[in-house]
Amino acid sequence: MMTKRNMWLLAGLIALILAPLGQGNYVVYTLCSWLIFSMAAMGLNLTLGYAGQISLAQSAFMAIGAYTTALLTLPPAEDGVGGLGLHWLVAMPISVFAAFVVGLIIGFPALRVKGHFLAFVTLAFTTLTFLVLRNEDWLTGGTYGLVGMPRPDFGFFNTGKQLRFYYFTLAVFVVFCLLMWGIIRSPWGRAFKALRENSIRAESLGVDTRRITLLAFAIGSAAGGLAGSLVAPLVQFIEPGSFALVHSLKMLLMVVVGGAGFFFGPVIGAGVVILMPEFLRFTEGYYLMIYAATVIVLIIFCPKGLIGLGEIIRNKLRKDKKVRGDMDKGAQL
């Protein structure tokens, strides 16, 4: 059965397939980063939107994913820092798993204590990760970073060209969305949702909120690792500065702007952060100022983000009609 929601999803997918056609490399490149950051932000959304905890470590998890993938896929070097020359298909799962495990290790103790201590621990973790990447140059190339990660070649489909890399990224994105969808609809996912709606009630219903929050955090971290694993072949250059604290902040704001707790909220948020400089070119240096101010205004007047704003506007337009229940649900899954 083709519900209205599925039609929208299909239309979105078709739009994503058509989007890069006839565009220059820059636009295609930007679309790639949008999809990649969307995945990282969707992972973060599990922690922020569903479990209500602030994490400032998403860029560190991206770093873990990116450096792991880079070191595994780079060809061995005669001198200096080299890799193992493995295929991306091998490197990616290892990267994701590494991010997941580190997520568990960081999250477990941090979530033992009440309050927003996860925010502090993850903040410290991100800066520590930066320092290690910068200082341990025998492994990470230090401040010069790592250059020249190969783009994956699937025999019949080499992703070296920008457009092909985009479709590769899109395929990963679609699989990722299906996986997330599955997670959210699983018993765990229902626990996430219960947590979001009312953590006290969830607890009284026998949900172990601490364990579920930890799981949400670790899965979110794995998503960050996946995003990192794609950044390495996209940019073909990584250095510690690209994963500094400010990027974690940026991703956090993506989730908030899009609409924390909405499945596709982060996609919209990432779109705003990555594509907005395009539309606000005339603002030059004022871009970040406008962005920050927008975030504040949005938080004050529409805490549900742009998706929530869309809902408010739609409800106003159709005041006479009853808003369809399934649409509400469709947006907030």
Added chain:
Amino acid sequence: MEQFFQVLLSGLATGSIYALAAIGFTLIWQAAQTVNFAQGEFVMLPAFFLLAGMHFLGMPFWMALIFGLLLAVFVLGFLFKRVLVDPLLKHGGLSLIIATMALAILMKESVKEFYSAEAQPFPEIVPNGSWDISGVIVSLTDISHLFISAVIVIGLQLFLNRTRTGRCMQATAQNPGVAEILGVNVKRMVLYTFLINGVLAALASFLITPVYLAKFSNGEYLGLIAFIAAIVGGFNQIRGALAGGLLIGVLDNMTATYITAEYRQAVPLLLLIAVILFRPQGLLGTSEGREA
């Protein structure tokens, strides 16, 4: 040995300024149960108010100083509370914390665009001068930083403990529900807290900027350090924030001198993690101090 005392003194002097920022942090935490991620920028901004007073409005230094202080109290105390904190508090702490992160970006970018992206020299509040005490250079700046911070902290403690208004503020911070049923004007007390944070931020700003130079990005590291100092010392205690600030100041300098310069920044962060894991109420904090 001279080196040890030299570094100790420098660490204490810098740490005393961290402490001022950390105390503001603590006050805001108590009054609004929120973490102000823009605290570093709160310390960065007043210096620019002062500079603007001198260079755009042509004020003499002392007048610009008062102007900067008042403007800081108004903007960072009053406006911050009215425009950001009041409407957001009802959405819960999470929204407010994220809003302060956005505010930090907004403040930094505004200063950069409207004042300057480059560092600016800043007038010395304290005259230059130093004594050489058997190899240890004791500068007037270091001594006065320590002294002024101590005076501010003692003054604040006296105000909070010895005046009725101060005790009402403590009641509001420690148990807002009770303060309300006793007829304390809770809203006003919370406002006072924000105003005091404005004063502390401005004073920290005027003391540290001659050393750091006025730059839009000054708040990034300062905010982080104040934050760590407050948590390490204990979030519900002024003396905790004071001790945390001094400790971090000394530790930072000692690490850089004796252990590692590359991982200098890591030491406070590791301390932060250790404290959160093993003593979340902070080194001097009391865990049962407030009803969560």
Added chain:
Amino acid sequence: MLEIKDLYGGYGKITILNGVNCEIHTGAITTVIGPNGAGKSTVFKAIFGLLNVHSGAINFQGKNLVGMSPAQIIAEGVTYVPQGRNVVPQLSVYHNLELGGITAKDQSMVKRRIDEVMEIFPALREHQDRKAIDLSGGQQKQLEIARALLLDPKLMLIDEPSIGLSPNLVKEVFATLQRLRDNGVTVLMVEQNAKAALAMSDYGLVLELGQVRMHDKADVLLNDPRVGRLFLGGSMDEE
């Protein structure tokens, strides 16, 4: 002196009080009992201006308290001791007491009153310079009651005073309340420990689903089989 008329109210849009009607007897102890969620504590919050009152009136000595702030209500002679711990932990016992008179203009009067209430509670005088957090649970409750008395109230609302206290201390607190009543203070109390509370009270009031079901002399309620079955049976040792 206190008359509640058709009171509707609750938290936000949720209604908990569904038309409360009653008149409290002056100079007596009245205990409010009822099942969980009946709105017992909510009535207190409504009287003390801490709640969204949707409609109805709370007349105290001819004045309607609805819409007044806690500070104004204190000035009318009402005082409130909520359940749980209500001391300011890091302030001294003396300064906690002083907060009880924070709304008064005349601070020399407050000093005098602190002296007077410490007469009633000698343990507080003994520990007046200690931090409130360092007192025992029973002493903290005494401190709260003493603080509530500071402005010489006519009506005291006290919510679950026995929680967390040993049986001996509960007796002591109840005796204190009776002493207050004998000095002319009207006491309105919510108590989980319904049997013991009714036994020391003059009147009882049964609240259910946000409405007053019964309001009678305490001994009448104690002997009422319905009340016994519903609230007195097992509730003694619950908790």
Added chain:
Amino acid sequence: MIKKLLGATALSVAMASTAIADTVKIGFVGELSGGGAPAGTQYRDGALLAVDEINAAGGILGKQIEVSLYDTQTDPQTSRALVQKAIDEDAYVVWGTVYSSSTIVNMLVAQQNGVPQIVGAEAPNITQKGNPYVFRTAYGAHRGVPALTGYFRDTLKAKNVAVAWVNNEFGKGGHDVFIKEMAKVGINVTADIPSEAGAADFAADVSRIKEANVDAVFVYLHEEESARFLREAKKQNLQPKLVGEVTLTGQKVIDLAGDAANGAVAHVGLTAEANIESIKEFGAKFEKKYGHKTDHNGIKGYVAAYATKYVTEMNGSFDQEKFAQTMHGLTLDVAKYPGMLLTTSWDQDGELSRESFMVEVVDGKQVVTTTVAAN
């Protein structure tokens, strides 16, 4: 929503590519916001000053220069995307970036597309990767730092030295060259002290240098950190000579450090204070137009624009490959090409050389003590 966004993107790109035939497009990709803004905006201002002059004088081969500005926000990944964008929008040459971390990423894109790139970055490895399309406007640290070796060995007769450097790709580049150079001439580096970019507290650094008992200190920090270092050195009464490369004696440092800068010595490739007519004149024009003083980054931007003009006119066409070929091994004599401000040469790697200066700060003024010949 998404479709709308994409539609708008397509529109803006389409609009941009309807270029007028008699203009030549230049992509300026630089640090207009973020931490690198002070340097990036200077580079931009210098470049735009030259563009105005060139356009007023008839442009390049009769075509007016049209500069599109792309702000990297001091983020290497963004800079990579923006170089791509500039190239998508038909940039003939790319100017920038100033920050080495960005240049190292985005020069790959320019190379792949065969677009010449004139950068302000100074990290050594930029010209060591065999990229035939990248050209400097100031020489890299591996050229500048060795010019100081003689000063340490002969003038200061130093046996033991300390190095205080900023731990990023800029500082590490200079630091590594310095360590090698000192090893070559047998000078011991007894204190090796990195600090974070943006560091404010140099008490520990200075105290360690003091303890190390050295004859001279090589200070390789950004401008603000240099100023803070100098102030702390004065406070702790640090005696050894402080020697820098480019930044230490900059006007900005002197403004910020006050009299703490007096006595500091540096080897400077470009200085707005050089006692040379062409540079003084440029400084005056710059200050008149923008209301503030230029620094070496302003000069770099100006030179980038003029080099683009001269090389193109030499070729007689807007051929990008030929542009790169011509520039390798080229020398532009200032007598014939006044826009270069100083006679400038590029070698086969795009590395630059021209005469440089030893500068000392005396009474808050930069004084050129020696002129170092081009190498």
